[in-house]
Structure formats: structure tokens, C-alpha cells
Amino acid sequence: xxxxxxxxxxxxxxxxxxxxxxxxxxxxxxxxxxxxxxxxxxxxxxxxxxxxxxxxxxxxxxxxxxxxxxxxxxxxxxxxxxxxxxxxxxxxxxxxxxxxxxxxxxxxxxxxxxxxxxxxxxxxxxxxxxxxxxxxxxxxxxxxxxxxxxxxxxxxxxxxxxxxxxxxxxxxxxxxxxxxxxxxxxxxxxxxxxxxxxxxxxxxxxxxxxxxxxxxxx
Amino acid sequence: xxxxxxxxxxxxxxxxxxxxxxxxxxxxxxxxxxxxxxxxxxxxxxxxxxxxxxxxxxxxxxxxxxxxxxxxxxxxxxxxxxxxxxxxxxxxxxxxxxxxxxxxxxxxxxxxxxxxxxxxxxxxxxxxxxxxxxxxxxxxxxxxxxxxxxxxxxxxxxxxxxxxxxxxxxxxxxxxxxxxxxxxxxxxxxxxxxxxxxxxxxxxxxxxx
Numbered sequence: 001x002x003x004x005x006x007x008x009x010x011x012x013x014x015x016x017x018x019x020x021x022x023x024x025x026x027x028x029x030x031x032x033x034x035x036x037x038x039x040x041x042x043x044x045x046x047x048x049x050x051x052x053x054x055x056x057x058x059x060x061x062x063x064x065x066x067x068x069x070x071x072x073x074x075x076x077x078x079x080x081x082x083x084x085x086x087x088x089x090x091x092x093x094x095x096x097x098x099x100x101x102x103x104x105x106x107x108x109x110x111x112x113x114x115x116x117x118x119x120x121x122x123x124x125x126x127x128x129x130x131x132x133x134x135x136x137x138x139x140x141x142x143x144x145x146x147x148x149x150x151x152x153x154x155x156x157x158x159x160x161x162x163x164x165x166x167x168x169x170x171x172x173x174x175x176x177x178x179x180x181x182x183x184x185x186x187x188x189x190x191x192x193x194x195x196x197x198x199x200x201x202x203x204x205x206x207x208x209x210x211x212x213x214x215x216x217x218x
Numbered sequence: 219x220x221x222x223x224x225x226x227x228x229x230x231x232x233x234x235x236x237x238x239x240x241x242x243x244x245x246x247x248x249x250x251x252x253x254x255x256x257x258x259x260x261x262x263x264x265x266x267x268x269x270x271x272x273x274x275x276x277x278x279x280x281x282x283x284x285x286x287x288x289x290x291x292x293x294x295x296x297x298x299x300x301x302x303x304x305x306x307x308x309x310x311x312x313x314x315x316x317x318x319x320x321x322x323x324x325x326x327x328x329x330x331x332x333x334x335x336x337x338x339x340x341x342x343x344x345x346x347x348x349x350x351x352x353x354x355x356x357x358x359x360x361x362x363x364x365x366x367x368x369x370x371x372x373x374x375x376x377x378x379x380x381x382x383x384x385x386x387x388x389x390x391x392x393x394x395x396x397x398x399x400x401x402x403x404x405x406x407x408x409x410x411x412x413x414x415x416x417x418x419x420x421x422x423x424x425x426x427x
Contacts, residue, residue: 018388043361044412049366055271058274125334
């Protein structure tokens with residue numbers, strides 16, 4: 001059962017198409033796990049559609065209609081299978097596509113003995129999109145955020161003193177939050193993290209790493 | 219407001235066939251005709267109704283030039299022709315289906331214009347829920363109908379914000395800047411509007427800023 005969800009503001013921007021590409025990918029991956037938010041998204045789409053229908057129409061001339069009609073032959077109707085929604089225990093299809101494979105195909109970079117990360121290219125110039133692999137029982141050093149951090153648990157889970165998060169749970173942290181996530185003891189944890197500014201470690205032991213954690217968007 | 223939405227055909231284009239709950243509106247029928255028979259007359263009717271709305275959508279917020287707006291109209295209308303077979307009248311109103319395609323194409327066009335180098339198209343972000351129970355589908359359609367009916371009762375300040383957010387594609391922060399309102403006011407107006415439209419959402423969400 002999913003306990004932590006994107007709030008209404010994020011879902012609204014997601015539906016309206018104004019959320020950044022990287023953040024949209026993260027919200028979309030959450031929907032893969034969450035029926036309730038999927039329902040909300042459908043209803044918000046109905047809100048958008050109602051707004052759309054009440055727009056003042058802008059005249060479109062017959063020239064444009066004829067141009068489109070002339071192109072219909074080259075654009076023959078395609079029939080293809082509607083992509084099915086993934087089963088809820090699978091890695092979301094959107095992520096598999098971005099990863100071009102599986103978790104094991106990625107080049108993981110070691111940060112500490114229990115933490116590895118890898119950057120994934122989305123094409124979004126403003127947000128870094130990365131995966132974190134935390135060994136069972138391992139911690140991410142205490143850090144705060146210059147910007148926002150969106151996290152989606154993909155496998156295993158972690159606790160950070162505010163709550164326990166399992167696969168499908170969605171966490172959104174902003175500038176002022178400091179937290180020390182710790183993976184559950186029985187399973188490694190894999191999370192998706194979307195950042196708009198580099199993390200800053202606050203503990204003295206890891207502060208030396210801050211200059212190396214420059215944002216790598218793209 | 220209702221009348222201008224329905225075009226000039228003078229018939230109620232969106233009504234429920236009560237027993238099955240199936241939609242019987244004109245635009246859904248057009249889409250089915252296009253899918254089954256590549257019916258160009260139906261396509262032309264659909265074009266005359268939706269192309270002006272798509273163009274208005276392209277131009278709202280004046281983010282796109284007139285040339286790009288015409289390009290978007292063509293792109294969306296061609297997609298409708300290609301994808302009509304995927305339209306399921308049991309699940310959604312034709313207008314919602316068309317709106318979703320228009321929004322995806324516009325998002326992709328924005329990203330193209332900003333030279334994003336991405337392997338993803340906006341439509342890759344939405345998932346079809348084929349596994350939905352008929353009862354869930356019925357509920358979704360009923361709530362869409364209710365949203366549409368109640369939209370006209372929203373106070374003007376809330377409608378204005380929804381237009382900024384949904385039609386102009388502005389983020390809450392951009393809408394706040396343009397309307398010279400605090401971000402919190404924009405967010406609460408969006409939430410109030412959505413609550414009045416009885417959209418169900420999870421309230422134990424992690425709060426952002």
C-alpha cells in the first residue's frame with residue numbers, strides 16, 4: 001500500500017504539462033505503483049478538457065483543413081496495441097527505457113561503502129536524474145538541499161526519522177529539510193532521485209565531498 | 219458558455235445513454251467512424267469543431283507564434299487520424315482524448331523549440347489502464363461529466379487561475395508572477411477549485427514548499 005504521494009500542486013502541474021521533464025518522469029513512475037493518484041490524474045485531465053472546451057475558438061481557414069486532408073493518405077491510420085500499464089512490482093517502463101536496460105547494466109559510482117549512484121540522461125537541462133543504491137542497513141550521510149529533491153522508492157525501502165518508505169512511495173523535500181535516510185536492514189534499497197541543485201552533506205565526515213557533488217543535469 | 223463549446227450543430231453533443239452509461243456524443247461517433255471506415259466526412263466535421271479549439275490552446279499564454287500554432291493544429295489533427303483506433307468511448311469523452319493529444323503535442327513542441335535532447339515524447343509519460351473494471355470506468359466518466367457541469371459555477375478568480383495553469387501551461391510560480399499574487403494564493407485557489415469540482419486526491423501527500 002502506497003503511503004506517500006505527490007501533492008495536488010505537483011499532480012496539477014504534471015497534468016497541465018508544466019512540470020519539468022525529469023520531475024514528470026518521476027511522478028509518472030509513481031503513478032505506475034499508485035491507483036489512487038492515477039485516478040486523481042484522470043480527474044484532473046477532465047478539468048483540463050473542460051477548460052479546453054470552453055476556450056474561445058480561433059478561426060482556422062479551409063486552406064489548413066485541405067492541407068491536412070491531403071496528408072491523410074501518407075498518414076494512414078495505424079493500429080497498434082495500447083501499451084498496458086506495468087504490473088506494480090516491475091520497474092516502470094519509462095525508467096527501463098531511460099536506463100536502456102536493467103539496474104545491473106548501469107555504471108554505478110561509489111560514494112561511500114554503502115552508497116552508490118548513477119546518473120541517467122533525460123534531456124532535461126535543469127534537473128539531475130539519478131538512481132541511488134543503498135546497501136541494506138546503509139545510510140546516506142546527513143544532507144540538506146539547496147533546491148528540491150524528489151525521491152521515489154523503486155526497490156526495498158528506507159527510513160529517515162520522518163517516516164518509513166517502501167516501493168512506490170514518493171517523497172518531496174525542499175531547501176530547509178535535513179535528513180539522514182537509512183535503508184531497511186533486510187534488503188538493499190534502490191531509489192530514483194530528481195534534484196534541481198546539488199545535495200550538501202552536513203556532517204563533518206562527508207563535508208569534503210560537497211565540491212564533488214556538482215549538479216549534472218541533462 | 220455551454221453553447222459556444224458545442225459548436226454550431228445545434229444538438230446536445232454530449233449526452234448519456236442512461237442504461238449502459240456509454241457515451242453517444244457526436245464527436246465520439248466521429249472518432250469511431252474514422253477508426254472503422256477512415257471516414258473523411260466525419261473527420262472534416264471533427265476538424266471544424268476541434269481545430270479552432272486546438273489553435274486557441276496553442277495561442278493561449280502567447281507562448282507560440284501563429285506559424286507554430288498552425289503547425290500544432292496540423293500535428294494534433296493528423297495524430298487524431300492515426301490514433302482514432304485507440305480511442306475507447308467507454309473510458310473517456312472525445313474532448314478529453316483530444317485535449318490530451320493536444321497537450322502532449324504542445325509539450326513536445328515546447329521542448330523541441332528549447333532544443334531538449336531527449337529520447338522521450340510527452341505521450342510516453344501517460345499510461346493506459348487497460349485493467350480497469352467497468353465500474354471504475356463508469357465512475358471516471360461520471361466524475362468527468364460532473365467536473366464539466368460544475369466548472370461554470372467556479373468563482374472568476376479560480377477559473378482565471380485554472381486557465382493560466384491548464385491552458386497557458388504556466389507553473390504555479392509563473393502564474394503567481396504574472397498575476398502579481400503570492401505563490402501561496404495561487405496554490406490555494408487551484409486547490410479550492412479542484413476541491414469544488416470534487417476531484418479526489420490523497421491528502422497525506424508529502425508537502426512541498
